[in-house]
Amino acid sequence: MKVIAVSGGVISGLGKGITTSSLGRLLKARGIPITIVKIDPYLNVDAGTMNPYQHGEVFVLDDGTEADLDLGNYERFLGQSLVGTHNLTTGKIYRAVIEKERRGDYLGNTVQIIPHVTGEIKRTIREVAQAAGAEVVLVEVGGTVGDIESMPFLEALRELSYELGEGQMAFVHTTLVPVVGPVGEAKTKPTQHSVRELRAIGIRPSLIIARGPAPLAPDIKTKISLFCDVPPEAVISVPDQSVIYEVPLVLEAQGVGPLLSRLLNLPDRPPDHSAWKEFLATYRRGDGAVEIAIVGKYTELRDAYLSHTEAFHHVQGHLGKEIRLQWYDSEDIPRNPTLVARLERADGVLVPGGFGARGVEGKIRAIEIARTKGIPYLGICYGFQMQAVEYARNVLGLDRANTTEVDPASPDPVVCLLEQQKATSDLGGTMRLGAQRVVLTPGSRIAQIYGRTEIWERHRHRYEINPEYFDRLRAQGLAITGMSVDGRVEVLELASHPFFVGVQYHPEFLSRPESPHPLFSALVRAALARQEVASPVAAAPPLA
Numbered sequence: 001m002k003v004i005a006v007s008g009g010v011i012s013g014l015g016k017g018i019t020t021s022s023l024g025r026l027l028k029a030r031g032i033p034i035t036i037v038k039i040d041p042y043l044n045v046d047a048g049t050m051n052p053y054q055h056g057e058v059f060v061l062d063d064g065t066e067a068d069l070d071l072g073n074y075e076r077f078l079g080q081s082l083v084g085t086h087n088l089t090t091g092k093i094y095r096a097v098i099e100k101e102r103r104g105d106y107l108g109n110t111v112q113i114i115p116h117v118t119g120e121i122k123r124t125i126r127e128v129a130q131a132a133g134a135e136v137v138l139v140e141v142g143g144t145v146g147d148i149e150s151m152p153f154l155e156a157l158r159e160l161s162y163e164l165g166e167g168q169m170a171f172v173h174t175t176l177v178p179v180v181g182p183v184g185e186a187k188t189k190p191t192q193h194s195v196r197e198l199r200a201i202g203i204r205p206s207l208i209i210a211r212g213p214a215p216l217a218p219d220i221k222t223k224i225s226l227f228c229d230v231p232p233e234a235v236i237s238v239p240d241q242s243v244i245y246e247v248p249l250v251l252e253a254q255g256v257g258p259l260l261s262r263l264l265n266l267p268d269r270p271p272d273h274s275a276w277k278e279f280l281a282t283y284r285r286g287d288g289a290v291e292i293a294i295v296g297k298y299t300e301l302r303d304a305y306l307s308h309t310e311a312f313h314h315v316q317g318h319l320g321k322e323i324r325l326q327w328y329d330s331e332d333i334p335r336n337p338t339l340v341a342r343l344e345r346a347d348g349v350l351v352p353g354g355f356g357a358r359g360v361e362g363k364i365r366a367i368e369i370a371r372t373k374g375i376p377y378l379g380i381c382y383g384f385q386m387q388a389v390e391y392a393r394n395v396l397g398l399d400r401a402n403t404t405e406v407d408p409a410s411p412d413p414v415v416c417l418l419e420q421q422k423a424t425s426d427l428g429g430t431m432r433l434g435a436q437r438v439v440l441t442p443g444s445r446i447a448q449i450y451g452r453t454e455i456w457e458r459h460r461h462r463y464e465i466n467p468e469y470f471d472r473l474r475a476q477g478l479a480i481t482g483m484s485v486d487g488r489v490e491v492l493e494l495a496s497h498p499f500f501v502g503v504q505y506h507p508e509f510l511s512r513p514e515s516p517h518p519l520f521s522a523l524v525r526a527a528l529a530r531q532e533v534a535s536p537v538a539a540a541p542p543l544a
């Protein structure tokens with residue numbers, strides 16, 4: 001096993017996840033089997049109970065783990081699916097250590113951070129690498145060097161480097177090089193300090209990734225090299241990119257691929273980035289724009305819907321059409337007629353997943369607009385459940401129809417708690433989670449979109465469409481075209497509408513640059529088709 005550990009300095013939010021994913025991509029492009037582990041030094045066992053406003057989206061893995069959103073970046077950049085062991089948290093590590101202590105595994109010993117907690121961290125990393133059959137494991141340490149919380153993890157990595165020996169492990173430090181003052185001077189002092197902090201705990205970085213708004217000037221690279229004791233060619237400048245998928249190529253252009261191969265004694269094969277480059281070229285072509293409205297309640301923090309944004313980027317990289325996302329705060333919709341008027345002009349509407357009562361009426365209104373104005377609509381999870389509520393209210397005439405999540409006393413609980421949830425009181429890791437099989441109705445729109453009638457998609461929900469309303473919804477035209485094997489509704493669609501599809505699952509988690517999710521592609525295609533109908537002149541090809 002060889003290891004690349006990625007730490008962060010100065011501030012968090014530097015795009016360490018993208019950096020780690022991109023380093024992985026460089027090795028993968030050289031045919032080296034790799035895997036990635038994310039360390040989150042918080043005490044939560046997993047990200048499932050955290051508010052999206054604090055940590056961004058909760059990313060769901062096939063095995064049902066509710067993980068940090070960086071796991072999504074890894075899956076997208078590497079094109080491989082990961083499992084829960086790839087997201088290490090302080091909560092998980094301490095839980096394992098305490099369970100062992102209670103079992104008597106350490107009998108006679110005082111259980112301590114060193115060697116027991118650090119031992120558990122090293123053991124897990126080794127196990128994950130082995131289970132994945134990886135030659136190189138990348139380990140990203142969340143937070144910033146100097147945080148008390150991340151100390152045991154950095155110590156474990158230092159020990160690991162010693163145990164693995166020369167040429168088996170590389171430390172990559174991602175830092176901020178801020179640009180300040182009227183002349184825009186790049187400042188290296190914060191980087192110097194954070195590297196000093198790393199060295200104080202016995203870690204010497206072999207590569208420094210300098211983040212900032214603009215490329216580093218050669219003299220700044222030299223300065224960082226001198227003060228931080230790394231060769232100048234190991235100081236890598238990664239300025240902000242308009243598309244994150246550029247980053248692997250930015251690294252490659254500065255020789256990071258061969259450098260990593262040298263540091264880890266790997267054969268330096270020439271990389272194959274052809275599909276990646278083609279994706280980026282198509283993405284940049286972006287001729288003609290299509291506008292998709294996203295109606296949710298965490299719209300102020302885009303990271304809360306990261307996988308949705310990325311899924312649209314993937315579609316853009318294949319269709320070559322610029323996709324403009326317009327974010328609507330669902331709470332504003334009922335009280336703002338200007339927003340409603342704007343929404344009515346959107347080429348497509350998406351209502352993503354969500355929880356709780358806040359903003360629900362705005363989502364229902366947005367769905368009604370999409371349904372009655374013939375605007376292509378994709379509902380995901382909560383956005384799908386609200387589709388059933390909207391239909392029950394406005395087509396079936398059940399005025400107080402609702403989900404019991406919002407109105408437990410609703411006379412028409414069209415969406416209600418899953419049977420298995422009724423006895424559950426813990427909120428952590430207890431939803432219907434992860435990859436589940438869905439059977440699609442042959443000949444339905446959804447079956448056409450996928451080109452097959454059996455799919456596996458990732459889930460994260462506690463409520464479902466109430467079986468007592470299946471017949472009434474169907475009788476009024478809302479077709480159920482996807483079911484789980486245990487009889488839950490997974491897909492709803494309206495045959496009389498250009499595109500009105502809702503899914504109980506989360507397609508956004510499976511979209512990748514090299515294979516955009518078919519549902520997102522289908523929504524965008526339907527939105528483009530609507531545009532052509534709406535303005536045939538603008539859409540016509542120019543005269544030769």
Ligand code: GLN
Binds near residue numbers: 356380460
């Ligand atoms: N709140 C709904 C449920 O728990 C939807 C969840 C979601 O959108 N992820 O079923």
